[in-house]
Amino acid sequence: MTIAPAHPQQDQRLAALYSYEILETEREREFDEIVQLAAAICDTSISVINFIDAERQWFKAETGLGVRETPLATSLCSHVILEDEFVEIHDTLLDPRMSDNPLCCGDPGLRFYAGALLKTADGLPLGTLCVLDYKPKDLTPLQRDTIRVLASQVMAQLDLRKTLRHAEMLRKEVDHRVKNSLQSLSSLVRLSARRAKAEETTEALATIGSRIDAVSMLHRELYRTDAGQIIELGRYVENLMLHFRQIAPNNVTLRCQVIETKVTSNEAVAVGTLINEFVANAYKHAFPDNRAGQIDVAVTRMADGRGICVNCRDDGVGLSEGADLSTGGLGMQIASVISAELNAVLDVKAESDGLDVTFEFESAISK
Incomplete structure (x- = not known):
């Protein structure tokens, strides 16, 4: 043969x-x-x-x-x-x-x-x-x-x-490296915050940490859904709140109400950073002496049906008497910067029974 x-x-x-x-x-x-x-x-x-x-x-x-x-x-x-x-x-x-x-x-x-x-x-x-x-x-x-x-x-x-297998392998490698880099950066920021002596430096580093947390959560959402540059904002916010529930003080309850709506990844980071900033500040300042309280975060549609409304509210002690909301502390400055990123209308109401922050914007997806 x-x-x-x-x-x-x-x-x-x-x-x-x-x-x-x-x-x-x-x-x-x-x-x-x-x-x-x-x-x-x-x-x-x-x-x-x-x-x-x-x-x-x-x-x-x-x-x-x-x-x-x-x-x-x-x-x-x-x-x-x-x-x-x-x-x-x-x-x-x-x-x-x-x-x-x-x-x-x-x-x-x-x-x-x-x-x-x-x-x-x-x-x-x-x-x-x-x-x-x-x-x-x-x-x-x-x-x-x-x-x-x-x-x-x-x-x-x-x-x-x-080609698809190769792309998936590269994606996993990139995900691994990005995740490790974000974790390292977050640890470095927190370590620097503990060593900082000036209160303003500590607050600035805490805000940077919140931004990193928002990006990390966004990265996980992008990797999990493989959605490219478009993010389902409601699910993203729910995942953020799940993270905050895990680190919440025993005396604070978090509630979340969201709708399904898509935004760009940059818009999601901006929204996540503002929510992070609000919740972290509420944990730190709104409920002194183990006072029981509640934080509400809601994502809804504006009356015109196109815009997105994000509302963060707590029933804590509110801002100190005589606080100037036009200048505010670092947290308010961050909120203003984020609102500018989103071209959003920012509304802040500070009363003796809590703080209420609302910002409304129209996503680039719907424009």
Whole structure:
């Protein structure tokens, strides 16, 4: 029996084949439909998508054959991958490479073969899409073109899946590095805040920490949903509040009311930073001496149906008497800066029974 020699670039060819991670995968409708279509159009008993491994021929899809792999010694395609991109053999018993092959000279024997190579962009053959029959025959030009086109579609599927796997691997690596960087930065800011002597420096670092927390939460939301630069604001705010509930003092209750609405990632960071600033300040100043209290955060629609309204309210002790809201402390300055980022209308009400901050803006998505 004539056994095909190894491909001249066998090591590179096998490395390319393994990089697609296709071997030993389950049958899939996309590939099954391709071999069924090839067999129907070419009017053959068998069609397969096969890959030539080091010691075997493995079938990703087959119709009319009934097995998933065969030994390499009897593989017709192991000869074909040494040839041109398309091979048609009218009668295998007249081909010296296959005339003594048990698959061809048996009863019934495979007497007809036609296949197109499955090749990488570098020209390395991985296997073939082929059709076979138990009687000699010739394909029409349309049938040959069909096999070529379907083989190209198989490789397009494989290349797309490989690209997506690579992109997912890079995304996970980027996620890991960004997450570690944010955690390191957050730890550094908190450490610096503990060492700071001036109250204004401490407050500034605390605000930076809140901004980092908002970005970290946004990063987790982007990674979890794979939504690109568009964020579902309601879910994002709920996740922020879940984080704040975990660190809330025992005497403080948090409530959250949100709607589903989409914003840009930059807008989400701005909203998250303002909520972080409000809740963190309320924890620190609004409920002295373990006074029981409540913080409410709401995301609603403005009356025009287009704009977004974010309201943060606590029922704490409020601002000190005579506080100037026009200048305010650092927290109010941060709120003003964030409002400017969003081109938002900021409304602050400070009373003896708490602080109420509302800002309204129109997302760039809806403009």
